[in-house]
Structures are given as structure tokens and as C-alpha cells.
């Protein structure tokens with residue numbers, strides 16, 4: 001069984017805590033991506049699962065068996081890394097079968113496994129090629145086939161696509177998903193690329209500063225980020241954040257106001273909160289017909305436009321007088337917003353526009369702790385009793 005569990009795993013290097021009290025429970029057959037910025041502890045976590053690094057504290061289990069101090073070869077794992085080290089003087093067959101030959105498997109069994117693996121990664125007909133006669137993508141597939149022939153319970157992949165060009169990387173993502181479907185094996189995959197994590201994994205483990213921030217299916221991380229870090233890291237371009245405070249009437253920022261009953265959201269007047277909204281949830285007044293619960297209008301001027309083909313990113317400068325009362329507490333707060341609009345929009349640079357936000361897609365965070373308070377803010381009701389169904393009620 002390929003389930004992998006980390007219990008209170010910490011790795012310290014002198015004064016650096018690379019991994020900090022990590023608890024992870026990965027199910028048999030799951031495709032999990034460990035994602036986070038460079039230096040957050042992804043590789044160290046992977047190395048401790050692989051047995052290449054020993055934890056300072058905590059325990060690692062694979063298939064229910066404690067493996068914390070076992071060497072890699074006794075863990076039932078296979079690894080594929082960013083830098084593919086194929087033997088340059090061996091053809092594809094010999095490269096794929098190297099480990100099996102070393103372990104003295106009989107020829108028939110080796111042939112059978114090589115055939116199956118090369119079939120899965122679509123290298124049929126290339127078994128007698130030399131590595132220097134192959135493209136980067138094909139060499140990466142040889143490395144994956146070499147891992148497959150070992151019939152591991154768990155595949156560990158550390159940025160295996162990082163050295164490939166953008167187009168090939170997208171293609172290989174699909175191949176890895178197909179591979180996962182075919183093998184039905186646990187795959188733990190390290191990447192700093194949130195798009196890679198979003199597209200491939202059953203669940204994403206988001207890591208920052210050695211600590212697990214959230215482990216959930218991609219769309220849950222996207223729609224219900226646990227904190228400001230996850231909200232900003234998952235999704236491209238990033239979520240907009242507007243700092244402000246809670247008043248009797250709801251959220252009050254320098255340029256953005258959203259009315260709600262603080263009690264409905266579980267906050268109190270005076271609380272410092274950060275409002276989050278993704279660029280795709282900001283609408284011009286013309287576009288807002290498509291949303292059920294818009295906020296009040298926000299006055300802005302368009303700054304730079306970035307046409308992407310399927311959408312246009314519009315940088316908005318919010319007008320100072322967009323909201324009614326302003327106080328000192330809100331000075332210095334965000335006055336920019338990124339909006340995504342339809343590619344056939346007639347919007348131009350330096351244009352005055354009114355925009356609204358989709359209340360159902362707003363996020364509220366505690367500014368100090370960064371923890372999420374609410375996803376989706378219901379409109380204010382006169383009889384506010386139940387806040388469990390955000391954005392369901394009407395004015």
C-alpha cells in the first residue's frame with residue numbers, strides 16, 4: 001500500500017528550520033503536489049520521505065510501516081528528479097533495465113517490465129536509441145520508465161519537468177496524469193509552479209517557511225484558501241488584497257466598501273481585516289449583469305492593459321473619493337486593483353470606469369494572523385439570523 005504519513009516531522013540545519021512540525025497524511029493512490037516558493041522546504045520534505053535525509057524529529061510511515069530510519073532502497077519508492085542522469089553510453093533499454101539487471105532479475109522478467117514501462121511512457125520503437133539521439137522530453141520519459149519498472153508503491157518526483165521548455169512541460173503534465181491513471185500508484189510531486197500543481201493533483205499541499213499551510217483539492221485551495229499566503233500563492237495572476245477595518249456597516253477600506261452585518265461574518269467593528277478578490281471576480285458596470293450579488297460601485301481609472309488573447313488584464317487605479325467617509329486609519333492602504341475582462345471588451349487605457357466585485361467570491365482575512373474568516377459575503381439582511389449560507393440572501 002502506498003499511503004504516506006508524516007507525523008510531527010521537523011528538519012533543522014543548524015539555525016535553519018527547513019521543515020517545521022509537518023503533519024501529512026497522503027492516501028494510497030493519490031497524486032499529491034507539494035507546492036510553495038523556493039526555499040519553503042518542499043525538497044527537504046521529499047528527501048525525508050525518500051530516505052535521503054533523516055528528520056531531526058518526527059516519524060515517517062509508508063504503507064503503515066515506520067520507515068524513518070530505513071535507507072531509500074527499503075522503502076518501496078522510486079524517484080524521478082529534475083536532473084535526469086541517464087547513462088550516456090547505454091541505449092534506452094539498458095538505461096531502463098539497469099536497476100533490474102543490478103538486482104539480477106531474470107531476462108524474461110526484465111523484458112516484460114521494460115516493455116510495459118516503455119509502452120506506458122510511449123517509448124516503443126526507441127529502445128535501441130542512445131540518450132544523445134533523444135529530445136529532453138523523451139529522455140525524461142526514459143527516466144520515468146526506469147522508475148516504473150521497479151513497481152514502486154510510491155513515486156517521488158522533484159520538479160521533473162523544470163528543465164523542459166514551456167510547451168513540452170504542458171504536454172508532460174498530461175502524460176503524468178495519464179501515467180497516474182494507468183499505474184494507480186501514489187505520486188508525490190514537488191513543484192514551485194502553482195499551475196502545475198493545480199492541473200495535476202488530487203490534492204495540493206501548500207507549504208510556506210517549512211510549515212504546511214493547507215492540504216486540499218486544487219479548487220478548494222482556490223475557492224477557499226485557508227489564509228492570505230495560500231490565497232496569494234494559488235491562482236494566476238494573484239488575488240487582489242485590500243486592507244481595511246470592520247465598521248458597523250461592514251468592510252471599510254480606503255477605496256472599497258462592502259456592507260454586511262459584522263455579526264453574520266463573525267467579526268466586530270474595529271477589527272483589522274483584509275478583503276481578497278480575484279481579478280476574474282472584478283467586473284465593469286457593463287459586465288455585472290452576469291453576477292447575482294455585486295458590491296457598490298467603485299470608481300477607478302484604467303492604467304496599464306495586458307491583452308492575453310483569451311482575456312485582458314486591466315490595472316485599475318482606484319479613485320480616492322470612491323467611498324464616503326474616510327478616516328486616518330485607512331491611510332496608505334491599497335489603491336490598485338487588477339481586473340480581468342473579456343478579450344473583445346472595448347476598454348482602453350486612462351479611461352474612467354466604475355467596477356463592482358462579486359460578493360459571492362469575496363474573501364475576508366484577519367489582517368494580523370492571515371487566517372481566512374469568510375469566503376463569500378452575503379448581502380445584508382434585515383433579519384440576520386443565519387450566516388451559514390453566504391451570498392444566498394438578498395437585499
Ligand code: ADP
Pocket residue numbers: 013016017018036037038039040041042043044045
Ligand atoms: P525548496 O525545495 O522548497 O526550495 P528546500 O527544502 O530545498 O526548499 O530548503 C528549505 C530550507 O532549508 C532552505 O532555507 C535551505 O537553504 C535549507 N537547506 C536545505 N538543505 C540544506 C542543507 N543541506 N544544509 C543547510 N540548509 C539546507
